[in-house]
Amino acid sequence: MATTEPRSVLFIGNYLSRNRGTRAVTEDLSLRLESLGWRVIRASGKANKVLRMADMLITIWRRRADYDVAVVDVYSGQAFRFAEFSAALLTALGKPFVLLLHGGRLPEFALSHQRRVRRLLARATAVVSPSRYLLERMRNLRPDAQLIPNPISLEQCRYVPRHRVAPKLAWLRAYHHVYNLPMAIQVVERLLHQFPEIRLTAIGPDKGDGTLAEVQAQVALRNLAEHVRLQGAVDKEQVPGCLNQGDIFLNTTNIDNTPVSVLEAMACGLCVVSTDVGGIPYLLEDGVDSLLVPRGDAAACAAAVERLLKDDALAARLSAAARRKAEAFDWQRVLPQWQSLLLNLIPARSSARPLAPREVAGH
Numbered sequence: 001m002a003t004t005e006p007r008s009v010l011f012i013g014n015y016l017s018r019n020r021g022t023r024a025v026t027e028d029l030s031l032r033l034e035s036l037g038w039r040v041i042r043a044s045g046k047a048n049k050v051l052r053m054a055d056m057l058i059t060i061w062r063r064r065a066d067y068d069v070a071v072v073d074v075y076s077g078q079a080f081r082f083a084e085f086s087a088a089l090l091t092a093l094g095k096p097f098v099l100l101l102h103g104g105r106l107p108e109f110a111l112s113h114q115r116r117v118r119r120l121l122a123r124a125t126a127v128v129s130p131s132r133y134l135l136e137r138m139r140n141l142r143p144d145a146q147l148i149p150n151p152i153s154l155e156q157c158r159y160v161p162r163h164r165v166a167p168k169l170a171w172l173r174a175y176h177h178v179y180n181l182p183m184a185i186q187v188v189e190r191l192l193h194q195f196p197e198i199r200l201t202a203i204g205p206d207k208g209d210g211t212l213a214e215v216q217a218q219v220a221l222r223n224l225a226e227h228v229r230l231q232g233a234v235d236k237e238q239v240p241g242c243l244n245q246g247d248i249f250l251n252t253t254n255i256d257n258t259p260v261s262v263l264e265a266m267a268c269g270l271c272v273v274s275t276d277v278g279g280i281p282y283l284l285e286d287g288v289d290s291l292l293v294p295r296g297d298a299a300a301c302a303a304a305v306e307r308l309l310k311d312d313a314l315a316a317r318l319s320a321a322a323r324r325k326a327e328a329f330d331w332q333r334v335l336p337q338w339q340s341l342l343l344n345l346i347p348a349r350s351s352a353r354p355l356a357p358r359e360v361a362g363h
Contacts (some may be wrong), residue, residue: 003053003070004292007037007038007039007068007069007342007343007346008039008040008041008066008067008068008069009030009033009038009039009040009041009067009068009069009070009071009342010041010042010043010060010066010067010069010070010071010192011026011027011029011030011040011041011042011070011071012027012043012044012045012056012059012060012070012071012072012073012082012083012086013027013071013072013073013100014044014052014073014079014175015027015042015043015044015045016045016047019311023228023236024073025130025150025151025260026073026100027042027073027194028151028236029071029335029338030155030235032335033329033335033338033339033342036335036339037152038251039066039067040256041059041063041066043055043056043059043060044056044059047117049077049078049104052082053081053082053085054088054170056082056085056086057085057086057089058187059094060086060089060090060093061313062074064095067095068096068346069096069097069098069125069342069345069346070086070090070095070096070097070098070304071097071098071100071342072086072087072090072097072098072099072100072124073100073102074099074100074101074102074106074120075103075106075338076106076108076109076110076238077105077107077136078104080109080113080116080117080120083099083120083274084116084120084178086101087120087123087124090123091123096125096126096345096346097122097124097125098124098125098126098127098128098341098342098345099120099121099126099127099128099163100128100130101128101129101130101134101138101256102130102233103255104133104255104256104257104277104278104279105255105256106134106137106210106298107134107137107138107197108139110137110141111273111299114141116307117138117141118142119241121138121141121142121145122142123351124142125194125345126144126146126345127142127144127145127146128145128146128147128148128163128341129145129146129148130147130148130149130150130257130258130277131147131149131150131257131258131282131283132279132282133258133278133279133281133282133283134257135141135147135277136249136282137216146341146342148276148322148334148337148338148341149258149329149330149334150258150263150327150329151329151333151334151335152260152264152267152326152329152331153330154267154326154329154330156237156240157240157243157264157267157268157326158225158241158244158268159242159267159268159269160268160269161192161208161269161275161316161319161320161323162247162269162270162271162308162318162319163312163315163316164312164315164316164318165247165248165271165308165309165315166197167191167195167197167198167199167247167248167305167309167311168198168199168201168245168246168247168248168310169184169188169198169199169200169201169246169247169248169249169250169305170200170201170203170242170243170245170246170248170249170250170265170270171201171202171204171250171251171252172202172203172204172239172242172243172261172264172265173182173204173253173261174204174205174207174260175202175204175207175211175212175215175230176205176207176208176209176211176278177209177210177211177251177253177254178253178254178255179204179209179211179254180252180253180275180296181202181215181252182211182214182215182218183226183252183298183301184202184250184252184301185200185218185219185222185228186298186302187200187216187250187252187298187301187302187305188224188227188228189198189222189224190298190299191222191305191306192227194306195309198227199227199228199229199246200227200228200229200241200250201229201231201245201246202215202228202229202230202231202240203231203232203234203239203242204232204233205232205346206232206233207234212230215228215290216230218220227324235250235252239261239264239329240264240267240268242263243268243270243318244268244270246270247270247271248270248271248272248273248308248309249262249265249266249270249272249273249307250273250274250301250305251265251272251273251274251275252274252275252301253274253275253277254275254277254278254295254296255278256258256275256277256278256279256280257278257279258279258282258283262274262280262283262284262293263283263326263329264326265322266289266290266322266323266326267323267325267326267327268327269319269320269322269323269324270319270322271308271315271318271319271322272284272289272290272291272318272322273290273291273292273293273304273305273308274290274292274293275292275293275294275295275296275297275301276292276293276294276295277295280292288318288321289318289322289324289325290318290322291304291307291308291318
């Protein structure tokens with residue numbers, strides 16, 4: 001599918017793949033739109049947060065004649081200001097823009113900062129949620145928000161049916177306390193006596209909050225060096241191959257939305273064991289395409305892994321169901337939704353009302 005005439009889109013978010021080794025969903029989206037003939041502008045790849053914010057605003061202003069529509073990532077916490085300032089300037093310029101919601105913490109943030117969040121969402125020409133979880137939790141602040149799911153490249157995820165699983169565990173998130181890698185280490189320790197051949201491979205970038213050092217200390221203290229491999233970050237294209245070296249995917253996170261890592265594991269046919277936090281129960285169904293356990297419960301997680309290792313029929317059923325569900329998230333289905341949305345917004349740019357200088361200053 002190609003656009004009927006050249007169109008331009010500005011992406012405002014954290015495009016830090018060169019520094020962090022992982023690509024955000026919107027970075028992948030920008031690349032795929034480029035392949036369809038869109039002219040794409042991105043801001044920002046600056047590592048420093050202050051410089052990144054400045055780069056975003058400068059790009060919005062200086063390149064204002066070069067883009068038809070913008071997509072702005074919205075995160076909770078301090079990063080919320082990136083979206084606030086960007087949305088204010090885009091509104092002042094009369095530019096149509098989409099706010100793309102991110103993160104399992106956003107609903108909690110919205111409860112504590114309801115006026116700020118409501119004001120931001122009201123400014124947008126459209127609001128997109130990547131999950132039913134965020135859509136339902138944020139709908140009271142923007143009733144016309146729409147769902148466009150986080151996508152995966154199904155063709156890159158080689159499906160291997162797990163008719164029988166070995167104690168080969170895969171974990172794929174960032175090394176950060178939110179994703180609770182220590183819980184996965186505890187699962188290995190609990191199962192080691194019964195399954196002495198158990199192996200865990202943990203893949204992801206180090207966020208520098210001390211999680212990596214903590215896990216390394218746990219591995220050494222528990223004499224698990226032969227059973228735990230801390231692989232670190234890998235290129236996006238290498239992820240499916242790394243996942244397929246395991247049979248069971250552990251998602252031990254404390255907070256979540258609709259993680260691409262889980263979708264990729266499902267597409268590869270791994271049996272998923274996940275904590276039932278945030279948007280996970282909206283994505284996964286316990287006993288149908290996954291096994292869900294309470295947050296932080298290493299004993300329950302170990303028991304779920306043991307079930308899979310002892311019940312071949314269960315493993316085969318979950319593996320097949322996971323692949324079927326993942327097929328709905330393929331880029332071939334998701335990308336046309338994005339292109340249709342953006343094309344439909346471009347004619348509306350002339351009707352957007354610029355803010356008066358006083359409104360911009362006091363947003």
